[in-house]
Amino acid sequence: MQIETVSHRQDDAVDDATPSEETWACRILGRFDAHESEQFRSYFEEAVSQGTKTFIVDLSEVDFVDSTALAELVRAMKQLRQEAGNLILRRPSNAVRIILELTKLDQAFTIEAAA
Amino acid sequence: MTQTSPSPVESLTKALVDANDQLVTLYELTSVTMRSLDEQETASTILDRAAQLLQADLRLWCSERRSTSPELDHTTDTGDGHYLHTEALSGAADQHNADSDHSISVKLQSSDGRQAGRLEAIRVDRPFGTADGKLLTAVGNLVSGAINASRLHEAELGQAMVARDHDTASALARRALPTWRPSINGLEVYAESQPARAAGGDLFCFSIVDNTVHFAVGDVSGKGLPAAMMMTTVISASTAAFQGSAHAGAAAAMTAVDAWVYEYLAEAGLFVTLVVGQFDTITRRLSLVNAGHSPVLIVQGGEVTPVLADIAPVGVLPVADGPDLVAQNFTLGEGDRFIICSDGLTEQENPSGEMVGEDHLIEAVQDTAASAHQIGPQILEYVEKFADGYPQADDRTLVIFEFTPRRDAS
Numbered sequence: 001m002q003i004e005t006v007s008h009r010q011d012d013a014v015d016d017a018t019p020s021e022e023t024w025a026c027r028i029l030g031r032f033d034a035h036e037s038e039q040f041r042s043y044f045e046e047a048v049s050q051g052t053k054t055f056i057v058d059l060s061e062v063d064f065v066d067s068t069a070l071a072e073l074v075r076a077m078k079q080l081r082q083e084a085g086n087l088i089l090r091r092p093s094n095a096v097r098i099i100l101e102l103t104k105l106d107q108a109f110t111i112e113a114a115a
Numbered sequence: 116m117t118q119t120s121p122s123p124v125e126s127l128t129k130a131l132v133d134a135n136d137q138l139v140t141l142y143e144l145t146s147v148t149m150r151s152l153d154e155q156e157t158a159s160t161i162l163d164r165a166a167q168l169l170q171a172d173l174r175l176w177c178s179e180r181r182s183t184s185p186e187l188d189h190t191t192d193t194g195d196g197h198y199l200h201t202e203a204l205s206g207a208a209d210q211h212n213a214d215s216d217h218s219i220s221v222k223l224q225s226s227d228g229r230q231a232g233r234l235e236a237i238r239v240d241r242p243f244g245t246a247d248g249k250l251l252t253a254v255g256n257l258v259s260g261a262i263n264a265s266r267l268h269e270a271e272l273g274q275a276m277v278a279r280d281h282d283t284a285s286a287l288a289r290r291a292l293p294t295w296r297p298s299i300n301g302l303e304v305y306a307e308s309q310p311a312r313a314a315g316g317d318l319f320c321f322s323i324v325d326n327t328v329h330f331a332v333g334d335v336s337g338k339g340l341p342a343a344m345m346m347t348t349v350i351s352a353s354t355a356a357f358q359g360s361a362h363a364g365a366a367a368a369m370t371a372v373d374a375w376v377y378e379y380l381a382e383a384g385l386f387v388t389l390v391v392g393q394f395d396t397i398t399r400r401l402s403l404v405n406a407g408h409s410p411v412l413i414v415q416g417g418e419v420t421p422v423l424a425d426i427a428p429v430g431v432l433p434v435a436d437g438p439d440l441v442a443q444n445f446t447l448g449e450g451d452r453f454i455i456c457s458d459g460l461t462e463q464e465n466p467s468g469e470m471v472g473e474d475h476l477i478e479a480v481q482d483t484a485a486s487a488h489q490i491g492p493q494i495l496e497y498v499e500k501f502a503d504g505y506p507q508a509d510d511r512t513l514v515i516f517e518f519t520p521r522r523d524a525s
Contacts, residue, residue, distance in 0.1 A: 034337070034338060066458075066462070066509070067336040067337070067388070067458065067509075068336055068337050068338065070336065070386075071336035071337060071384060071385055072384075074384075074386055074430075074431050075384035102407075102409040102423070102424060103388060103407035103408075103409065103424055103427065103428060104406075104407050104424040104426055104427040104428075105407065105427050105428070105431065107426075107427055107432075108427045
């Protein structure tokens with residue numbers, strides 16, 4: 001997996017994001033599992049420390065997601081909602097979308113489908 | 116009385132005796148290093164011998180405390196970023212301000228190459244020569260080696276204690292999984308869990324109330340001991356819910372489990388995919404609530420139907436905040452099966468990066484010629500063979516309920 005860290009200042013990887021002072025984004029490529037969750041958390045915590053209210057995770061290039069990674073997304077979503085913010089899952093790939101539907105996590109997250 | 120200079124013969128004899136004493140001391144010095152693993156004791160002994168060899172006072176500083184435990188720490192904070200570790204003093208050096216010719220020092224290195232301390236020699240009656248410097252360097256290397264060996268030993272002891280505690284906690288967590296399976300007329304139950312590490316987050320538990328088998332099968336997100344600790348909490352909550360909601364239905368049991376564990380899971384940043392249900396073995400009615408778990412399958416007359424999730428996993432959103440839960444109900448016949456797996460089974464990879472998937476699982480559970488107790492081990496064996504030596508990344512759990520002909524009392 002790779003995480004492309006994209007701040008609101010360099011928003012080319014999430015081109016339809018609405019750049020704002022409070023929006024951070026990242027795009028995850030390949031596998032998203034226990035091994036990579038720490039990197040995601042590190043970037044997310046940096047965003048939170050900068051006062052972000054909206055964090056966008058582009059999942060269009062993810063080909064596998066495991067329960068540890070899902071738990072990391074849930075944790076991030078809850079943390080932001082406690083601070084009146086939100087975590088947005090953008091364009092989940094088929095592999096991710098199926099997992100989200102099977103687990104009913106699609107009902108918990110805010111999901112932006114492909115335009 | 117006049118003092119006469121020693122004769123050349125006397126001087127030569129004295130030099131020979133001194134050289135012999137030094138050789139004996141050097142031999143003793145090289146013999147003391149590993150008699151003890153206590154670094155303070157070893158360093159003191161080396162410095163005592165080295166002080167005789169160099170005919171000087173010695174002080175050893177280290178750049179960190181000997182130990183964070185006060186009873187093990189014999190160092191003294193000197194206020195300059197060092198701690199006086201040990202010394203071999205005759206007392207003479209304290210009474211003189213040693214200049215550069217009368218004081219030499221060497222740096223000590225830790226096993227990773229960082230500066231670990233400093234060894235200083237002070238001699239007031241005569242200046243140090245080049246040979247003394249080399250000798251002090253040798254003594255410094257000896258002290259460094261002894262201290263590094265002692266600290267390595269201490270670190271290994273510490274790691275061994277942590278590993279032992281981890282093993283104990285893992286064993287306790289594993290014991291939360293029941294070793295018994297429901298034995299009740301008209302129902303056969305196969306259940307097996309294989310953790311990827313010493314302990315895992317997969318779980319199953321059962322309870323029998325009257326003719327009804329209550330069950331919970333789940334998978335705590337994450338791996339290892341943290342997931343295992345949460346797994347034990349979910350089992351406790353499920354068992355309590357079975358007793359408290361025995362006649363209230365599966366939805367009430369799931370709500371009770373959620374009320375018990377939601378805060379624990381939320382605080383730990385975890386969730387659990389969970390199926391809570393009950394079989395009435397008289398009416399053969401299966402009632403369940405699925406909180407985000409997959410795969411869950413029902414096999415009726417050879418037809419396989421997936422049981423989709425009703426709600427998100429427990430710990431994501433409080434059940435009480437959502438719509439009223441309604442259980443899914445099925446009426447099963449003889450030979451029908453209900454299967455719950457964890458994703459560790461279907462997502463097991465082989466060296467080529469391929470996953471087991473659900474096809475083989477579905478094919479195996481459709482085999483009506485074999486019983487649940489035959490099918491279960493076969494599926495687990497298939498997954499192990501499929502892995503072909505590739506490491507098990509996640510816990511594997513398989514639970515099969517099979518309705519069998521009732522042995523009615525005549």
